[in-house]
Amino acid sequence: xxxxxxxxxxxxxxxxxxxxxxxxxxxxxxxxxxxxxxxxxxxxxxxxxxxxxxxxxxxxxxxxxxxxxxxxxxxxxxxxxxxxxxxxxxxxxxxxxxxxxxxxxxxxxxxxxxxxxxxxxxxxxxx
Amino acid sequence: xxxxxxxxxxxxxxxxxxxxxxxxxxxxxxxxxxxxxxxxxxxxxxxxxxxxxxxxxxxxxxxxxxxxxxxxxxxxxxxxxxxxxxxxxxxxxxxxxxxxxxxxxxxxxxxxxxxxxxxxxxxxxxxxxxxxxxxxxxxxxxxxxxxxxxxxxxxxxxxxxxxxxxxxxxxxxxxxxxxxxxxxxxxxxxxxxxxxxxxxxxxxxxxxxxxxxxxxxx
Numbered sequence: 001x002x003x004x005x006x007x008x009x010x011x012x013x014x015x016x017x018x019x020x021x022x023x024x025x026x027x028x029x030x031x032x033x034x035x036x037x038x039x040x041x042x043x044x045x046x047x048x049x050x051x052x053x054x055x056x057x058x059x060x061x062x063x064x065x066x067x068x069x070x071x072x073x074x075x076x077x078x079x080x081x082x083x084x085x086x087x088x089x090x091x092x093x094x095x096x097x098x099x100x101x102x103x104x105x106x107x108x109x110x111x112x113x114x115x116x117x118x119x120x121x122x123x124x125x126x127x
Numbered sequence: 128x129x130x131x132x133x134x135x136x137x138x139x140x141x142x143x144x145x146x147x148x149x150x151x152x153x154x155x156x157x158x159x160x161x162x163x164x165x166x167x168x169x170x171x172x173x174x175x176x177x178x179x180x181x182x183x184x185x186x187x188x189x190x191x192x193x194x195x196x197x198x199x200x201x202x203x204x205x206x207x208x209x210x211x212x213x214x215x216x217x218x219x220x221x222x223x224x225x226x227x228x229x230x231x232x233x234x235x236x237x238x239x240x241x242x243x244x245x246x247x248x249x250x251x252x253x254x255x256x257x258x259x260x261x262x263x264x265x266x267x268x269x270x271x272x273x274x275x276x277x278x279x280x281x282x283x284x285x286x287x288x289x290x291x292x293x294x295x296x297x298x299x300x301x302x303x304x305x306x307x308x309x310x311x312x313x314x315x316x317x318x319x320x321x322x323x324x325x326x327x328x329x330x331x332x333x334x335x336x337x338x339x340x341x342x343x344x345x
Contacts, residue, residue, distance in 0.1 A: 035321035
């Protein structure tokens with residue numbers, strides 16, 4: 001199967017790889033997995049007010065999973081929580097030209113964004 | 128729709144009861160089975176999670192000896208094609224039944240239980256653990272062969288093997304006796320099958336690393 005140029009670009013030069021301080025009250029962490037293939041993805045956001053000022057990810061998975069999470073972090077940086085929450089996996093599929101067998105990778109990225117946002121909101125609510 | 132000759136039904140040629148939809152052991156007719164018969168039907172064994180591996184193997188060999196295209200080289204084109212197709216079905220069925228994971232997966236699907244993606248939400252503690260396994264493997268991959276990071280792989284592999292065995296026995300407990308279709312317990316089985324996938328992925332990566340080390344030592 002051939003990867004699109006955009007997938008290859010994100011795969012060979014992933015953006016925003018790394019970690020943020022999980023314990024910080026301004027950081028939301030989402031860890032999600034794809035049982036279809038055993039891929040696992042961690043996505044973290046740093047929030048100021050209601051805006052995402054930084055995002056980091058760490059993905060163990062195929063090229064499409066890495067590219068999907070790399071793209072997701074690029075897209076959510078600078079967005080408000082509400083805007084980021086509206087990102088759909090289909091937009092990731094379109095941007096990266098993912099083939100049907102790799103659609104679950106984009107679902108994983110969407111789930112990771114939502115999980116990180118929900119973790120941040122939970123932290124804030126319990127603070 | 129083609130009629131499928133399930134075990135217990137009669138052979139359309141000699142009317143003997145058949146034990147597999149692929150073949151009549153009485154008159155040796157190769158039967159035009161529908162695609163994807165139940166693997167239990169194909170091998171003519173009772174549907175059940177526990178399986179007698181020796182008996183299954185014997186059954187495969189017995190049926191193969193009669194079905195295999197090599198034994199039908201002088202038959203007409205249609206029979207040869209059927210022999211080839213049914214042999215492929217038989218082998219596919221054996222592959223499923225002889226593997227504990229695939230057999231459990233097939234049973235959950237056949238009882239209309241949840242699919243892999245229906246049950247994708249794993250507990251976050253479990254996923255955090257999966258991240259840690261992957262990080263250990265990644266550190267080891269980047270480190271030289273005799274480094275402490277590489278030595279971490281052995282205890283990780285041992286603990287994953289133990290965890291896998293434990294989860295597989297929990298699956299077995301839930302599939303004996305065979306649950307009813309749509310039973311809630313199928314969800315519990317699917318969750319555990321999903322956990323095994325993550326374990327197997329990491330075990331596979333450890334095996335790959337060890338293989339690379341072994342071949343570079345040569």
